[in-house]
Amino acid sequence: MRKLQVKLLLVFCLMSLLVACNNESASSGEGNDGDSDGRPTIHFMTNLLTPNVPNDKILTKVEEVTGYNLEIDWVPDNNYNERLNSAFATNSLPDVVGIGFQQINQFKDAIRDGQFWEIGPYLEEYENLSKLKEEIINNSKVDGKVYGIYQGRPLSRSGIIYRKDWADNLGLSAPTTTEEFYEMAKAFTEDDPDGDGKDNTIGLTDRNDLIYGSFKTIASWFGTPNYWGEKDGEIVPQFMYPEYIETMDFIKKLHENGYMNQDFPVTSKEDQTEMFKNGTAGLYVGSMSDVKAMYDDASKINPDVEYDVQNYVEGPHGEYGIWSIPGFGSLMLFPKSSVGSEEELKNILEFYDYLMTPEVANLALWGEEGVHYELIDGRAKVIDQTKYDAEVRPYKIFEIGEPETSGKYEPYNEYEPAIKAIELEKDNENYLIKDPTVTLDSETYAKNAGQLDQIISDATYQYMLGEMDEDGFQAAIKKWEEAGGSDVLKEFNESLKNQ
Numbered sequence: 026m027r028k029l030q031v032k033l034l035l036v037f038c039l040m041s042l043l044v045a046c047n048n049e050s051a052s053s054g055e056g057n058d059g060d061s062d063g064r065p066t067i068h069f070m071t072n073l074l075t076p077n078v079p080n081d082k083i084l085t086k087v088e089e090v091t092g093y094n095l096e097i098d099w100v101p102d103n104n105y106n107e108r109l110n111s112a113f114a115t116n117s118l119p120d121v122v123g124i125g126f127q128q129i130n131q132f133k134d135a136i137r138d139g140q141f142w143e144i145g146p147y148l149e150e151y152e153n154l155s156k157l158k159e160e161i162i163n164n165s166k167v168d169g170k171v172y173g174i175y176q177g178r179p180l181s182r183s184g185i186i187y188r189k190d191w192a193d194n195l196g197l198s199a200p201t202t203t204e205e206f207y208e209m210a211k212a213f214t215e216d217d218p219d220g221d222g223k224d225n226t227i228g229l230t231d232r233n234d235l236i237y238g239s240f241k242t243i244a245s246w247f248g249t250p251n252y253w254g255e256k257d258g259e260i261v262p263q264f265m266y267p268e269y270i271e272t273m274d275f276i277k278k279l280h281e282n283g284y285m286n287q288d289f290p291v292t293s294k295e296d297q298t299e300m301f302k303n304g305t306a307g308l309y310v311g312s313m314s315d316v317k318a319m320y321d322d323a324s325k326i327n328p329d330v331e332y333d334v335q336n337y338v339e340g341p342h343g344e345y346g347i348w349s350i351p352g353f354g355s356l357m358l359f360p361k362s363s364v365g366s367e368e369e370l371k372n373i374l375e376f377y378d379y380l381m382t383p384e385v386a387n388l389a390l391w392g393e394e395g396v397h398y399e400l401i402d403g404r405a406k407v408i409d410q411t412k413y414d415a416e417v418r419p420y421k422i423f424e425i426g427e428p429e430t431s432g433k434y435e436p437y438n439e440y441e442p443a444i445k446a447i448e449l450e451k452d453n454e455n456y457l458i459k460d461p462t463v464t465l466d467s468e469t470y471a472k473n474a475g476q477l478d479q480i481i482s483d484a485t486y487q488y489m490l491g492e493m494d495e496d497g498f499q500a501a502i503k504k505w506e507e508a509g510g511s512d513v514l515k516e517f518n519e520s521l522k523n524q
């Protein structure tokens with residue numbers, strides 16, 4: 026019995042020693058905030074814009090250069106908002122949360138509650154972060170404070186990519202009015218533009234997105250405000266303008282006559298672009314800068330395919346305007362629930378400072394020189410688009426600032442429509458329709474944006490599909506007002522007066 030007691034005592038002591046060692050390891054940074062090699066770990070959740078998760082070749086190199094362990098939860102783009110809201114509701118956000126500029130309002134309440142770190146006071150401590158453009162940072166502020174690091178973007182890339190070979194076959198020029206756009210969609214559907222003698226083409230390909238699909242750009246042509254307009258000194262939502270109704274009527278007519286894909290309200294971006302690349306559709310409305318990637322894929326199917334781009338399309342009122350973003354695509358926010366201390370925050374900001382060095386910026390954006398890209402006249406030319414898309418493109422999540430602030434290479438193009446697209450993006454800056462509420466506040470909209478926007482989104486699709494008339498749409502607006510929209514307008518207008 027005495028020998029057994031001694032053995033049990035020895036076992037107990039050994040277990041106590043193991044527990045003590047484990048506790049010491051945890052407290053020395055080998056838990057969530059770092060790895061066994063002592064390097065800090067950063068957790069990301071981001072939307073995946075490619076069909077497959079990339080391999081970790083570039084990620085490993087970024088880790089080596091910066092000295093950080095990087096863990097990424099890839100979420101398919103169509104599911105990202107749902108996953109983000111779920112993580113927010115369950116208090117399981119990662120260290121870095123990426124939100125689109127149009128999502129800021131729905132996060133303002135949480136920001137004001139102190140759930141995210143204010144980073145403005147820290148930016149000047151970092152050599153590269155301090156170079157971010159003040160005017161764009163100002164567009165991202167909440168109550169005059171900075172909470173996010175922005176990904177710089179051109180103010181407006183929107184326009185048309187179209188089948189120039191089809192247009193040439195039918196004797197058509199680039200559309201410069203909404204009427205000419207409609208006639209091109211009709212001709213691409215009815216007049217056998219590919220010359221194969223079959224009724225197998227349509228004009229426009231669109232998707233289930235009222236912002237980055239066709240709708241918002243076409244609405245700009247008709248003179249619709251950018252989300253919100255200002256009329257007689259008052260803020261008014263875009264859907265209360267007659268131009269919004271005119272846009273819905275225009276797309277409804279395209280749909281009724283079969284000049285666009287009939288299932289566009291449930292079509293994904295991948296399926297939309299596939300219709301354009303495989304020769305089913307001849308018109309794509311969206312980012313003109315997509316033309317090179319689309320051509321590379323389409324030319325593998327049909328080596329004779331020809332594309333062109335166009336931005337300037339006048340509406341019935343005889344003017345051209347185009348909606349713009351505030352100079353950034355996404356903001357990176359840092360939740361206090363996962364970033365628990367100022368020290369951890371500074372670790373993450375230091376990583377983002379590394380991302381604005383030319384070496385790391387170009388590694389993340391372009392990959393390895395000689396493997397993924399080559400330099401021509403100081404610009405990066407992708408060597409193999411398929412390899413680039415699979416191994417590098419998804420890591421654009423690490424893209425911060427602009428070429429002039431980070432030193433990242435601009436793309437090299439020998440493809441004429443791609444060069445033209447960049448020129449037309451700059452031309453768009455002469456015709457911008459800006460959102461007047463970018464720096465305004467509405468607590469009600471911050472809390473209920475998703476619900477309120479959904480009411481109008483559903484009604485817009487129902488109208489364009491012919492399932493709702495104008496009286497029904499006005500009833501949806503009344504429903505929006507009763508669900509909190511009236512309070513939103515009151516709050517935005519009070520904020521406008523207080524500026």
